[in-house]
Amino acid sequence: MDPGEGDGDTLRFCTTCAFGEVCLPGGYDKRALQELHCLVEHVGPFRAGDFLFRSGERFESIYAVRAGTVKTATIDEEGREQILGFHLPGEMIGLSAIHPARYPCDAIALDTVYLCRFSFPALSTLATRMPGIQQQLFRLLSADIGKAALLAGDYNANERMAAFLILFADRLAARGFSATRFRLSMSRGDIASYLRLAPETVSRILRRFRDDGLIRVDERDIELLQVDGLRQLGRCVLNH
Amino acid sequence: MDPGEGDGDTLRFCTTCAFGEVCLPGGYDKRALQELHCLVEHVGPFRAGDFLFRSGERFESIYAVRAGTVKTATIDEEGREQILGFHLPGEMIGLSAIHPARYPCDAIALDTVYLCRFSFPALSTLATRMPGIQQQLFRLLSADIGKAALLAGDYNANERMAAFLILFADRLAARGFSATRFRLSMSRGDIASYLRLAPETVSRILRRFRDDGLIRVDERDIELLQVDGLRQLGRCVLNH
DNA sequence: CGGCGGCTTGAAGGACGTCAAGATTAGTGG
């Protein structure tokens, strides 16, 4: 399946996109929809390890992931990488760059990635004419503020790991994938960095979860055996 | 000085507000400015400990702090309070509530607080007609995403504390207050909760900073003696 | 005066990180 140039099934991807509800014909005035579709530029494929943008580059566009997984990360003064987030199909990247007008992080493909690119100046101009788009942008921005919760909170390694698995599964489920069996597209090191843990700790906790019958692990393939148990472990993180 | 009902010097407060640049006459069309001023409702005073809004309440308004300090916090399942942020005069509160349409946290006055209240529906309607306001909202929202960095990063207690002091001083300076001498309006416990440390750790680190000649401490009064030294300590946090 | 909450200080314990060594896998070229 190649979502690249052919674009026969644009619609198929738009149904999973964060902008789907405004992009797709849903009682919306046809001409305005056309304007939004004109504004979208399909880019990709990117291969694992490719940079979509780099920290410090001038901000121009936000992106929606059409296929694949993207990680965003910063390198601090001491050269340590800190993962800020993972972005699945249908999710947006780049919203935090509006204010400083420069990307505050690197965006790196974890596998084969296709994107929709939205010129932000064009989008915000369009938003003044289409309140639905403005609302959607406000919602997306606001939601991103809340998403920092997982990292920001004062939680231990078990809570973080359990919440990570549950949230990852929920996000996959929201896009129509299986919520109990999935493949992690990122390395243990990336997960560790994201959760602010050592890679060894991630390894040990996954092992403990496995020994406790909460999950099945085969390399990067995960099966959630006791979703409720995990949800209980991560409840402090999950309830905001 | 009472910024309450009299309102003789609305202008005085607006100069320090996050919306100042759009609210204040600055080449902007007079009628539109009037509309924004009509939309603003001055509320307060609140006393230390008063709730401005509570977690779970229906989202209707965002607020700008006119005077005083506000903390935002959540109580997790185990009853532990987690401080999400401190809000100084000129800063906004409530932006993270747009998406779930409910306030995700409590907002509590730390001292005597006066606010400007903006009805969000009215504001976003106005924003479709005034691109400057839309831009400003996008910027404010985007900036808030980045502000999670202090908490989110994998930093030790020294780095966190140093960065906290520097950022606090910078924010005061941006509003025209002294950048080297100030009074902390929050308790050690609040600082600790905000930095995800134990209160005892905050105490010990302040003592160490004092012994090292970096700061002077007299209860909640702080004087920064070696700003560069502190900035150096917190450099990983401060550079995003 | 006495009680209370916030703050400080010391001592002990724990959760997680660091270090080091293997194990397993992936990538590469023959």
Added chain:
DNA sequence: CCACTAATCTTGACGTCCTTCAAGCCGCCG
């Protein structure tokens, strides 16, 4: 298809930073 190397992952032993527990101090207010 199979070596060979590099990268990722796992596991154990040990160290450390921070928390927890406990006690004492100080300012505030009834």
